[in-house]
Amino acid sequence: MTVKNVTAKELTERVLNKEKLFILDVRNESDFSDWKVEGENFDYLNIPYFELIDGIEPIADKIPKDRDVVTICAKGGSSIFVAEQLVEEGFDNIYSLEDGMKAWSEYLYKVKVYEDEDIKVFQFVRVGKGCLSYMVVSDGEALIVDPARFTDEYVKAAEEEGAKITHIVDSHLHADHISGGTILANSTGAKYYLMKSEGAVFDFEALENYKKIEFNSVTLEVLAVKTPGHTPGSVSFFVNHKLLFSGDTIFVSGLGRPDLGNKVREWANDLYDTVHTKVAEITDEVIVLPGHYADFESEINTDGYIGDLLGNIRKRNKKMFTTPKEEFLNNVEKSASSVKPPNFEDIVAINRGVKTVDVDTMQELEIGPNRCAVHHTE
Incomplete structure (x- = not known):
């Protein structure tokens, strides 16, 4: 044996x-x-x-x-x-x-999330980290949302769909893993979009300048919905009024934590306004596709991906959508003492473009679970 x-x-x-x-x-x-x-x-x-x-x-x-x-x-x-x-x-x-x-930390697996006559959407699950990224395919072009640094996975997936990667978006400056946005953009020639307010120092397309990103033969609306709170420049991407790529703003079981910039009260106030104004305007039928999950077993749905209808998320997390503002802010401040993502300051510096490290160092920095959620079902 x-x-x-x-x-x-x-x-x-x-x-x-x-x-x-x-x-x-x-x-x-x-x-x-x-x-x-x-x-x-x-x-x-x-x-x-x-x-x-x-x-x-x-x-x-x-x-x-x-x-x-x-x-x-x-x-x-x-x-x-x-x-x-x-x-x-x-x-x-x-x-x-x-x-x-x-x-285990680096493996990604792909699952189909959605398909209609215009688009096909895949989710990439980094099961060892709880990180989620996406590919939207339409008429031979592909958009990648929140890519991990394992960029060959997205290139391969696009080729399998007969598509070329032409657009890459990051919902915010990630704190728990290293983004593959610039690497993927450099290797494919795709446009890379990020909010200018996140403070990145490399070349990119500032999302502040776009109301929508359009594909070739099909108008694929990707509306950048400003949803600050997790970070000041956090955005969500609203695709064809059917899918909300919510980044780290809304999870299946909670909200993104706003305490990683040492401005807990200020960012928590932004998060409250996001939930009670921007998100409140979106219908229950929209499918929410988050940037992370907290618990794989409870958040994976019967279709095999992490995500849910916004209406179901509202019901499951009713308290976080109905809590009065002062109580909401106090709850977030209390939870700010929880363990932060390991090495998050170094990871943010790399994602901002002000620090460069080798692959071995990237592996060491990313070891461990994600800790991007602050508020879960009660």
Whole structure:
């Protein structure tokens, strides 16, 4: 018997299929409690690798023999070592997550969200980070919304649809992951749009100058709806009056946190006004497609993507849409003490264009879950 590798893609399929799986995570306890591979029918045991160097005897009676076991570490090396010990002790169906949590953090999978005679929309789920990005295809052209830095994924997806990427938009200056906007624009020649008020120093098309972005043979309205609060320049993109790409302003289960710029009260006030004016004008039938999710199991819908009708989001999060202003501001201020995205200041500096790092550093900066939501269902 030998250790079998399981890729991030294969493990994601097991999550989506709600398979039963036993996870032996050999990272430090703090890393495990902060961030792990989550599955509805997964069971877990977290034992730091250094406790198993002399053998797996202390945990042998805790490892099931009637189902698959996946060992996980940060980059794949330690988990293989532990998995090999399990195999030597006679355990079968032992797998090791190839390249560990680093690979889990970087994997994207694609799912179709919407299609009519004019457009086709895909969602890219970065399941290890809770980050969401999108591709809108119309008449041989493609628009990418909030791209991750793994730009080949979008180029490949566009080619599969017989389309060329011509437009790229970022809803705001991201704080938990590095944007692929400039990389994708440079490689494809597409126009890259961002709010000037976000303070980026590289070349881009300022969204303040556009009321809509039009495609070739079909007029595909992408209205930049200014929805400040998460950041001062946050926008949402309203496509054909049917789809709202809400960035980090509205999630399926909450709102974007407005405390990352050290102006909690001011930005919370903007967020309140956004929710009670701009969003209040949008009909319940519009499909909201957010930039992140907080809990995969509860937010993925029966069609297999993260998103919902605005009417359902209003019902699910009724309190955040009806709370009086002063109470709303106080609640946001209280939640501002929660843990901020790790390394967010460095990530913002990179996304603004004032700092440059190599790929290895990008990987290290992005490790961990997203923490962009401040207000969830109560």
